[in-house]
Amino acid sequence: MNLQNKVAVVTGGGSGLGRAASQALVDGGATVVIIDMNAKAGAKAVEELGANKAQFIQLDVSSGPDVEAAFDSITEDLGRVDICVNCAGIGIAAKTIDREGQPHNLDHYRKVIEVNLIGTFNISRCAAAAMARNEPDEKAEKGVIINTASIAAFDGQMGQVAYSATKGGIVGMTLPMARDLASQGIRVNTIAPGVMATPLMMSMPQPVQDGIVSNIPFPKRLGEPSEFGQLVTHIVENSYLNGETIRLDGGVRMQPR
Numbered sequence: 001m002n003l004q005n006k007v008a009v010v011t012g013g014g015s016g017l018g019r020a021a022s023q024a025l026v027d028g029g030a031t032v033v034i035i036d037m038n039a040k041a042g043a044k045a046v047e048e049l050g051a052n053k054a055q056f057i058q059l060d061v062s063s064g065p066d067v068e069a070a071f072d073s074i075t076e077d078l079g080r081v082d083i084c085v086n087c088a089g090i091g092i093a094a095k096t097i098d099r100e101g102q103p104h105n106l107d108h109y110r111k112v113i114e115v116n117l118i119g120t121f122n123i124s125r126c127a128a129a130a131m132a133r134n135e136p137d138e139k140a141e142k143g144v145i146i147n148t149a150s151i152a153a154f155d156g157q158m159g160q161v162a163y164s165a166t167k168g169g170i171v172g173m174t175l176p177m178a179r180d181l182a183s184q185g186i187r188v189n190t191i192a193p194g195v196m197a198t199p200l201m202m203s204m205p206q207p208v209q210d211g212i213v214s215n216i217p218f219p220k221r222l223g224e225p226s227e228f229g230q231l232v233t234h235i236v237e238n239s240y241l242n243g244e245t246i247r248l249d250g251g252v253r254m255q256p257r
């Protein structure tokens with residue numbers, strides 16, 4: 001799918017990987033609607049991207065009614081949704097039982113599932129419904145959905161039991177969703193990033209960053225958010241990519257801790 005004059009919805013677009021994806025999509029000629037909980041970050045992103053190329057909607061991706069209403073208003077305002085990139089996500093660090101032998105807090109576990117897994121599905125289902133109403137383009141495509149998992153879906157570390165479950169769930173739903181939407185000409189793919197140089201990671205002490213980098217085969221550095229953006233636009237443009245999860249990680253395989 002060509003990016004020119006397309007409408008893209010990017011969740012978590014106020015920060016990190018979602019912000020980088022928004023930039024790449026706008027640079028390619030798309031109009032971006034950023035969905036994020038953080039109003040300040042959303043407004044800043046729109047200012048930087050250009051108010052004629054970006055809009056912001058503040059909402060929680062896990063709210064069914066809010067997301068349905070947002071897609072109604074986007075299709076009313078902009079006429080269509082062609083591209084959807086799910087980047088909104090949260091992480092927690094807690095083991096199955098803690099040092100005192102207490103079980104993992106179940107509400108914390110539920111919260112991560114709610115935002116990362118249900119939030120991704122909630123946005124995707126509404127994006128797919130909007131895309132299904134598009135006229136197919138010259139390649140018979142009506143839309144492209146891109147999810148963000150993590151290498152923690154495959155090599156989750158100690159303390160990532162909740163986070164890994166959400167990311168494994170996103171990987172697991174990629175193929176069936178692509179199959180569900182195939183007859184509509186909508187493709188679904190997932191990116192599983194390794195350790196990326198987002199603000200959170202860059203705020204970690206240098207020795208921690210160095211320790212992470214030492215395990216990365218090549219290139220020996222953190223991934224750049226712009227490299228995530230580059231993969232997003234490639235997935236949109238390459239019509240033969242479908243139903244797949246792509247690791248973007250410099251070849252790293254995470255150790256247990």
Ligand SMILES: NC(=O)c1ccc[n+]([C@@H]2O[C@H](COP(=O)([O-])OP(=O)(O)OC[C@H]3O[C@@H](n4cnc5c(N)ncnc54)[C@H](O)[C@@H]3O)[C@@H](O)[C@H]2O)c1
Pocket residue numbers: 011012013014015016017018035036037038041059060061062087088089090091115119148149150151192193194195196197198199200201
């Ligand atoms: N940064 C990494 O190294 C890395 C690695 C693997 C996977 N990921 C995944 O990539 C995605 C983006 O990560 P990031 O590092 O850019 O994070 P980030 O914290 O910089 O950005 C996430 C954005 O999502 C928004 N958000 C959080 N919960 C939300 C909700 N319920 N509704 C709407 N918006 C919400 C936040 O406000 C924030 O702007 C996440 O899903 C994360 O799990 C990141």
